[in-house]
Amino acid sequence: MGIRYCMNNPDHPIPDSIRADAVFCSQKCGWQYRNRKKATETKEFQKIERDLYTNYRIIKDMLQKDISEISKDTAIVLGFNLSCHTGILGIDKLKGIAEFKLFDFSYIIIGDRIKFKKT
Ligand SMILES: [Zn+2]
Secondary structure, three states, X not given: OOOOEOOOOOOOEOOOOOOOOOOOOOHHXXXXXXXXXXXXXXXXXXXXXXXXXXXXXXXXXXXXXXXOEEEHHHHHHHOOOOOOOOEEEEEEOXXXXXXXXXXXXXXXXXXXXXXXXXX
């Protein structure tokens, strides 16, 4: 069998004394690898959570001001992430328009406008 290398650090050879299916050279490398992976995943989840919250706040603030429609550009400047929602309520196949759910709100994108409402 050839030399095996550590999944945490490809510069680390895996000693022959470690079991054949091992992917790390040491426990320490295993912990480092899993901790790094977990931290990366946590960051990705937190980014999605932040984007959902920002979208929610923007829609809520607009509806409180009786504004139910803004331009995509304005939405983006405000921090709205057009692809961050909590589901799809429906699709108008003829018009090619999806109604996106965002907790108890929904929005549709028509041309360069975003229209939202409370569901
Ligand atoms: Zn290692």
